[in-house]
Amino acid sequence: xxxxxxxxxxxxxxxxxxxxxxxxxxxxxxxxxxxxxxxxxxxxxxxxxxxxxxxxxxxxxxxxxxxxxxxxxxxxxxxxxxxxxxxxxxxxxxxxxxxxxxxxxxxxxxxxxxxxxxxxxxxxxxxxxxxxxxxxxxxxxxxxxxxxxxxxxxxxxxxxxxxxxxxxxxxxxxxxxxxxxxxxxxxxxxxxxxxxxxxxxxxxxxxxxxxxxxxxxxxxxxxxxxxxxxxxxxxxxxxxxxxxxxxxxxxxxxxxxxxxxxxxxxxxxxxxxxxxxxxxxxxxxxxxxxxxxxxxxxxxxxxxxxxxxxxxxxxxxxxxxxxxxxxxxxxxxxxxxxxxxxxxxxxxxxxxxxxxxxxxxxxxxxxxxxxxxxxxxxxxxxxxxxxxxxxxxxxxxxxx
Amino acid sequence: xxxxxxxxxxxxxxxxxxxxxxxxxxxxxxxxxxxxxxxxxxxxxxxxxxxxxxxxxxxxxxxxxxxxxxxxxxxxxxxxxxxxxxxxxxxxxxxxxxxxxxxxxxxxxxxxxxxxxxxxxxxxxxxxxxxxxxxxxxxxxxxxxxxxxxxxxxxxxxxxxxxxxxxxxxxxxxxxxxxxxxxxxxxxxxxxxxxxxxxxxxxxxxxxxxxxxxxxxxxxxxxxxxxxxxxxxxxxxxxxxxxxxxxxxxxxxxxxxxxxxxxxxxxxxxxxxxxxxxxxxxxxxxxxxxxxxxxxxxxxxxxxxxxxxxxxxxxxxxxxxxxxxxxxxxxxxxxxxxxxxxxxxxxxxxxxxxxxxxxxxxxxxxxxxxxxxxxxxxxxxxxxxxxxxxxxxxxxxxxx
Numbered sequence: 001x002x003x004x005x006x007x008x009x010x011x012x013x014x015x016x017x018x019x020x021x022x023x024x025x026x027x028x029x030x031x032x033x034x035x036x037x038x039x040x041x042x043x044x045x046x047x048x049x050x051x052x053x054x055x056x057x058x059x060x061x062x063x064x065x066x067x068x069x070x071x072x073x074x075x076x077x078x079x080x081x082x083x084x085x086x087x088x089x090x091x092x093x094x095x096x097x098x099x100x101x102x103x104x105x106x107x108x109x110x111x112x113x114x115x116x117x118x119x120x121x122x123x124x125x126x127x128x129x130x131x132x133x134x135x136x137x138x139x140x141x142x143x144x145x146x147x148x149x150x151x152x153x154x155x156x157x158x159x160x161x162x163x164x165x166x167x168x169x170x171x172x173x174x175x176x177x178x179x180x181x182x183x184x185x186x187x188x189x190x191x192x193x194x195x196x197x198x199x200x201x202x203x204x205x206x207x208x209x210x211x212x213x214x215x216x217x218x219x220x221x222x223x224x225x226x227x228x229x230x231x232x233x234x235x236x237x238x239x240x241x242x243x244x245x246x247x248x249x250x251x252x253x254x255x256x257x258x259x260x261x262x263x264x265x266x267x268x269x270x271x272x273x274x275x276x277x278x279x280x281x282x283x284x285x286x287x288x289x290x291x292x293x294x295x296x297x298x299x300x301x302x303x304x305x306x307x308x309x310x311x312x313x314x315x316x317x318x319x320x321x322x323x324x325x326x327x328x329x330x331x332x333x334x335x336x337x338x339x340x341x342x343x344x345x346x347x348x349x350x351x352x353x354x355x356x357x358x359x360x361x362x363x364x365x366x367x368x369x370x371x372x373x374x375x376x377x378x379x380x381x382x383x384x385x386x387x388x389x390x391x392x393x394x395x396x397x398x399x400x
Numbered sequence: 401x402x403x404x405x406x407x408x409x410x411x412x413x414x415x416x417x418x419x420x421x422x423x424x425x426x427x428x429x430x431x432x433x434x435x436x437x438x439x440x441x442x443x444x445x446x447x448x449x450x451x452x453x454x455x456x457x458x459x460x461x462x463x464x465x466x467x468x469x470x471x472x473x474x475x476x477x478x479x480x481x482x483x484x485x486x487x488x489x490x491x492x493x494x495x496x497x498x499x500x501x502x503x504x505x506x507x508x509x510x511x512x513x514x515x516x517x518x519x520x521x522x523x524x525x526x527x528x529x530x531x532x533x534x535x536x537x538x539x540x541x542x543x544x545x546x547x548x549x550x551x552x553x554x555x556x557x558x559x560x561x562x563x564x565x566x567x568x569x570x571x572x573x574x575x576x577x578x579x580x581x582x583x584x585x586x587x588x589x590x591x592x593x594x595x596x597x598x599x600x601x602x603x604x605x606x607x608x609x610x611x612x613x614x615x616x617x618x619x620x621x622x623x624x625x626x627x628x629x630x631x632x633x634x635x636x637x638x639x640x641x642x643x644x645x646x647x648x649x650x651x652x653x654x655x656x657x658x659x660x661x662x663x664x665x666x667x668x669x670x671x672x673x674x675x676x677x678x679x680x681x682x683x684x685x686x687x688x689x690x691x692x693x694x695x696x697x698x699x700x701x702x703x704x705x706x707x708x709x710x711x712x713x714x715x716x717x718x719x720x721x722x723x724x725x726x727x728x729x730x731x732x733x734x735x736x737x738x739x740x741x742x743x744x745x746x747x748x749x750x751x752x753x754x755x756x757x758x759x760x761x762x763x764x765x766x767x768x769x770x771x772x773x774x775x776x777x778x779x780x781x782x783x784x785x786x787x788x789x790x791x792x793x794x795x796x797x798x799x800x
Contacts, residue, residue, distance in 0.1 A: 178663075178666035178667070179663070179666055179667050259659060259663060260663045260666065260667060263578075263579070263659060263660045263663035263664065264663065264664075264667065264669075266578035266579055266660065267578070267579050267660060267664065267688070267691060267692060268691045268692070269664075269669065269688075269691060271691075275690060275691060276690075277682070277687055277690045278680075278682075280678075280680065282677070282678075282682075282687070284687075284691050287677060287682070287684075287687055288667070288669075290675060290676075290677045291667060291668045291669060291671075291675060291684050292667060292668070
């Protein structure tokens, strides 16, 4: 029996596990492990009877390598799919090396106390994974993840050389609340209040938070304001796409969302410095999280679509060429299928696909790799099959 | 020795007590009583040596009539100046009646659980005070307070009949924070999120919160946006100014202030419904108060001026006439003089003046009265003497 250990049981993990259970030929036996076992048990109870996949659950503290090792030794998985917090990536990689499991995740490691996104920590594991004959696949969600696969696919089939990539992440969903965050608000808020940056001519160009704003007319969604953010795939694509001159990442935010966020920041409600309240130390951001709608509660009420993709500019047969690859995903359809809206869906499905390709041996080579370093074709085929079909546009509107 | 009991020791009380101590001929002996005796002791320590006024302090729970009565019986004050919370007015009036003390306050009673401002509860005490031969003066701050005195003065000296009054309360101060409230944020927020209303032709006209907005160019401050609010003096002036057709109250708010307030309301941070947080029931608005700058800390850093006054329109000798009476108060000068900025100063000084006039017998008549029911002349004189000089404008710009 092929065994997969999935660590984490939040919104994304729930989608991935639903999809694994739709794909029992590959995911014959899975173990769901998280800090709160009752969440895993609840999901197991929901899925059992609908799938041939055998589901186990366990409690694990992903910060504790010993606990992780004990769990892996007991369950003996081929691969560990890490859907826990980004703070825990290195601990889980350590445990994989100790036990001898392949590794895959969706978001790069960051230290808990600094909002610093970079691959250096995980890339430092290359030799260890190589020597152990193990594969580690980094950042296999949508962005990073599918955006890297799109880039590899474009390079393989459409271009001789790609010079410019603009990654456009649009969420045209409406949950009906004046303000709510689609996933952990802490991570949302960190992302928006950090400096932006893009990759140009071999180095980073830094911007102030939300300094660069563009409007774009997204297919099936319409016109949205989008802002240049730093995003982790810029770092790996900058190295892995030969001939690249510039890569940028844009994400849409509504004016109201940004105003709320700014006001909350101004009054100190997004601070992670604890304050004394009635004899208790309380972190304002944590209290804000408790006041805001639970991201998990947004699923049933979110309508509209996401549109995420990459606009490529480069050369083919000596000619300038542009090419846009994107996916459109409907919040309500996702919710009907797996009980989560499109933001979780678009991350959770690629995580299942990457794990599948690793188990099938199609994406397996000793070392630590980003997704664009593998053959994109089986992944592109799987996207169409497993709920994230892609659309090509050979004449897209470009971003200034 | 003439004795005055002052209940409360917040920002306004601190100003009033400073001014009483500048006026030791009238305020020979005072007792400062509040829930937290250490605050009273601190103020006493600051003032002793600078004044001939004898200062006592005491702990009292102003919600507890028995405690209040015991304190009054012990100290034997002539008058009780209530600068505690508006929720406590009736308890303090009950105690005054029981012991036989005159009463004066700055804000009308409101039940703690509803944002309902009206005089009915206190006016119901008229007969009791009359029969006891005691005077109760209601609402003797700036607005209500000086605005009523201005109205009585205008009626006495400038008009045969006043038809329209617009009360304009402008705070042109800047504390340098993106958002902070000048006094208890809970009361600030209640005021702004309540429906507005004005008095017209003998009845109330209700508006949505902040529905009516005007720009006005305030002397010594400049152009500010102001919004129509309900305010308690509209109720008493509507009854006490014969011939009145309309009274409105406008207060200035900056756009940024209102945006912050709206966002905080939208996310639930101004709610008074407790939420469960780490096993503790926490009221979001109370937690917000703890995160925001302490209003008392704004004093040293607030610059700029307030401009509060009344624009009257009516008839004199058969002719139409307009008349504007206002005071301009400088935040930094107030802070230098009494350690509080102008918002507390403009309320605290009139409270001292009203109490003085009561002690002098100039504003003494058995019953319950609003300030406009007394002779305005000695009060107007005292305003000039005690730090709130007024300015007349016989040709003001009117509000639409």
